[in-house]
Amino acid sequence: MLVPAALPPPGSPERWPWLQRLRRQDNPDCGVWIEALERGQLEPAVDLLTVLAGRLDGAGSDRLLAWWLATAGDPDLLPLIGRVRTPRSAALLRQAVNERTAPEQRLPLLPLLGHQRDPIDYPLLARLSLEAGPLPLRRAALEGLALGLSAWPLAALRRQLLSLAGDLQPQLASQAVDLLARLPRGRWALFPLTRRPLDPLVGQRLRRRWAALPPSPLLLIVHGRAGGVIPGELQNLASELERLRGRPVRIQALTAQAPPSPASFGTPAGSADLQPWLTLVPLFLLPGSHVRIDVPAIATAWRAHGPVRRLPFLGAWPSWQRALAAELAAMVQVQDGSADSGPEAPLLLHHPLEDGLGARYLVHLQSVTQARCLPTPYTAADLQEIKLAIHPGALPLALAANRLTESLPEQLGMPLVERPRFRQLLVRELEALP
The missing domain is CATH 3.40.50 (Rossmann fold)
Structure with a gap:
C-alpha cells in the first residue's frame, strides 16, 4: 500500500510516476492522506491534490474542504477540493462566504458555492452579481450562477440576467447575454434585449447569440371560414411574423380541404437540421373539440415530416x-x-x-x-x-x-x-x- 511517508518530494523525478500509481490503486485509504494534510505532514501541492481529489467520496471531499477552510489555504487549490456536490460541502461554503466579508476572501468561494447547485444560494449570488462592488467579486458571483445555471428559479434568473445585460461593465453584461442564451427557450429569453439600447460590444454579443438560435417555421392553426377562407387580418399577422422572424409562417384552416405543403416551409420533408422542424400555434380561444381533437390530429400528421413543437391553445396563455x-x-x-x-x-x-x-x-x-x-x-x-x-x-x-x-x-x-x-x-x- 502506498503511504504518505513514502511520497517523493516535489521536484523529484520519481514523484509523478509514484502519484500515477496512487491514482490507479484499487480502493486507496484516502483518509490517511487527508489526515497527513491536516497534521501538516504533507505539503498541499497541486499534483498531489489533483490525484487525491479524483479518488474522494462525498465524506472525504467534505473533510478536505473543511481542512482548506480552516487553514485558509492557497486559493488556487480550492477548485481541486470542492468538486463533489454534497449538502455538507454546500453548508461549509455558505458559512465561509457569510463569515468572510472581505472581497478577496470571498472570490474563490463563490464559484464553488454555485457549483453546489443548491437553490438556497441563488439570492446571495444574484445580489452580489448585481450590486455595486469590486468587479472581480461580481464576476465571481456571476461565475457561480453560470456553474449552477440549471438549479436556479428560472423566472427570477431571467429577470436578473436581463437587468445585468444593461450593466455599465461590458464584461458582466456580455456574460449575462451568454447565460440568457443558455436558458430554456433561449431565444425568448434574449428577445427583450433586441428592443433595448446596449453597449456596442454587448450588442455584438447579442447579435451573435441571436443568430445562433434560428427560429423554427410557424404553422398557425385557425378555424377559417366557409370554403377554407382565411380572414385578411390573420393573413396580415402571418406576413408580419414572417418578416420579423425571417422564417416561413403559414396558416392551416380547419375548413380548408388541404394543409400547406411541407415544401412551402422551405425545409425538405424529414429534415432534422432544425429542432423542432415546425412549431404549431393553435389560435383558438376556447378548449372545444377543435383543441381537444383536431389540433392533436394535425400535430400527428405534421410529425411525419419531422419534429414538431405544439404550443397550448391561445386562450390558455x-x-x-x-x-x-x-x-x-x-x-x-x-x-x-x-x-x-x-x-x-x-x-x-x-x-x-x-x-x-x-x-x-x-x-x-x-x-x-x-x-x-x-x-x-x-x-x-x-x-x-x-x-x-x-x-x-x-x-x-x-x-x-x-x-x-x-x-x-x-x-x-x-x-x-x-x-x-x-x-x-x-x-x-x-x-x-x-
Whole structure:
C-alpha cells in the first residue's frame, strides 16, 4: 500500500510516476492522506491534490474542504477540493462566504458555492452579481450562477440576467447575454434585449447569440371560414411574423380541404437540421373539440415530416388572459358613470361549450377577468337576447371576424386580433418563439 511517508518530494523525478500509481490503486485509504494534510505532514501541492481529489467520496471531499477552510489555504487549490456536490460541502461554503466579508476572501468561494447547485444560494449570488462592488467579486458571483445555471428559479434568473445585460461593465453584461442564451427557450429569453439600447460590444454579443438560435417555421392553426377562407387580418399577422422572424409562417384552416405543403416551409420533408422542424400555434380561444381533437390530429400528421413543437391553445396563455382582463377593465372605465352603465360585470361572449373541461375553463376565465361568460350562438343578433344594453361592456371571444362580430358590429366592435392590445401581444410572443 502506498503511504504518505513514502511520497517523493516535489521536484523529484520519481514523484509523478509514484502519484500515477496512487491514482490507479484499487480502493486507496484516502483518509490517511487527508489526515497527513491536516497534521501538516504533507505539503498541499497541486499534483498531489489533483490525484487525491479524483479518488474522494462525498465524506472525504467534505473533510478536505473543511481542512482548506480552516487553514485558509492557497486559493488556487480550492477548485481541486470542492468538486463533489454534497449538502455538507454546500453548508461549509455558505458559512465561509457569510463569515468572510472581505472581497478577496470571498472570490474563490463563490464559484464553488454555485457549483453546489443548491437553490438556497441563488439570492446571495444574484445580489452580489448585481450590486455595486469590486468587479472581480461580481464576476465571481456571476461565475457561480453560470456553474449552477440549471438549479436556479428560472423566472427570477431571467429577470436578473436581463437587468445585468444593461450593466455599465461590458464584461458582466456580455456574460449575462451568454447565460440568457443558455436558458430554456433561449431565444425568448434574449428577445427583450433586441428592443433595448446596449453597449456596442454587448450588442455584438447579442447579435451573435441571436443568430445562433434560428427560429423554427410557424404553422398557425385557425378555424377559417366557409370554403377554407382565411380572414385578411390573420393573413396580415402571418406576413408580419414572417418578416420579423425571417422564417416561413403559414396558416392551416380547419375548413380548408388541404394543409400547406411541407415544401412551402422551405425545409425538405424529414429534415432534422432544425429542432423542432415546425412549431404549431393553435389560435383558438376556447378548449372545444377543435383543441381537444383536431389540433392533436394535425400535430400527428405534421410529425411525419419531422419534429414538431405544439404550443397550448391561445386562450390558455396567461398573457392572453391578462390582456382580456385589461381590455375589459379599460372598457368599463370608459363607460363608468354613464347613464347606461349597470352594476353587472362586463360580458365575454363565447361560442357555447360542452360541460367538463370547457365549463372549468370558463370558471377560471371569469375569475381572471372578473367578467361573466355568456354562451352566445352565432345567430344571436338581437340586442335584447344577449342583454348588452344593461352591461358596462361586452367583448366577443372571436379572434378574427365571424358571424357574431359581423351581426353586431356597432355593439361588439372589432374582433380581437384587430385590437392593438391583442395584436401587439401576438406579434411580441410569436416573434420571440424559438
